[in-house]
Amino acid sequence: MPRQPVPTSSRWTIYTTNPAKGEPLKSAPLSSSSTVHTEVSAEKQTDPAEQEIPSVISHLTQFKHLLCGPCKSVVPYKTLYHHLRHHHDIRHAFCKAIVSKYENVSVSQTDTDVTPLSAGTPPLDCLMPPELGYFCPRCDYTTVNWDSLLHHFRKTQCDRGRRTRDDLLCFLQRWVSVRKNVGRAWRVDTTIPVTQRETDVALSCDQSVVDDPATVALLRMEAEEEARLLREEQESMSLSNELEHDEKTD
Structure with missing residues (x-):
């Protein structure tokens, strides 16, 4: 019936x-x-999609990607609805309205369209801050795990030569932060000192939405603390390499 x-x-x-x-x-x-x-009333009958749409997605025209602001992560068009609905619990009508907005826009459609940038690219402020990782000197392979890099050397024609673990350290950035298995990371420019780079990246990511001096000061302290921890990790790796070298010479 x-x-x-x-x-x-x-x-x-x-x-x-x-x-x-x-x-x-x-x-x-x-x-x-x-x-x-x-x-x-007529006001209450208004379609939710005609009300104010949450501004969580922006279009990176230079790279032809859709960026989720809260996640600082690129979202391919065909997974945009699922991301909005299940990661941010946005209402169905709003999700449809956001998706339809980019229906005829030239953007990445699937995960395979999310490709890494060239090595040595300056860090992008709109993405998550760079993370410490390793690179292959013979190809564009990168990873945040040292054992994964050693496995790469064993399984490929690539050879690290006499390069130590410290020699292969780098900072990496990636398009997708919510799913680590999507899109490879790339090496970012490491000519800026660690402390300055980490501080600048953190501030540039948040300065656009934060104007309170106290909050900015807190962000700077957090960035400096993160940089300090990175330096300690590098020093620890250096000591580990020295011990490994001493054991081999003995």
Whole structure:
């Protein structure tokens, strides 16, 4: 049986007797005082998609990618609805409105379209800050795991020569941050000192939305602390390499 449309206006009749006392129900005269009208205003009937759409997606025209602002991550067009709906719990109508906005725009469609930039590219402020990793000196392979790089050397024609672990250290950045298995990372420019680079990246990512001096100072402290931890990790790796070298010479 087909469902009947729900009316936007209803009439309710008020009964004046109390059935709990055994009195028969009697309807009151149909007057303005005993009849309740409910009407849905035109404003409340507005399609949610016509209301203000959350501005979470931006178009990186230079790279032809869609960027999710809260995630600082590129989202291919064909997975845009799923990302908005399930990662950010945005309403269905809003998701459809956002997706339709980029329907005829030339952007990456699938994961295979998300390719790394060239090595040595300056860090992009709109993405997550660079992370410490390793690179292959013979090809464009990069990884954040040292054992993965050693496995790469064993399984390929690539040879690291006399390069140590420290020699192959680098900073990496990637398009997609919410799914690590999508899109390879690339080496970013390492000519800027670690402390300055990490501080600048953190501030450039947040300065556009934060104007409070106290908050900016806190962001700077966090960036400097992160840079300090990176330096300690590098020093620890250097010590590990020295011990490894001493063991081999013995």
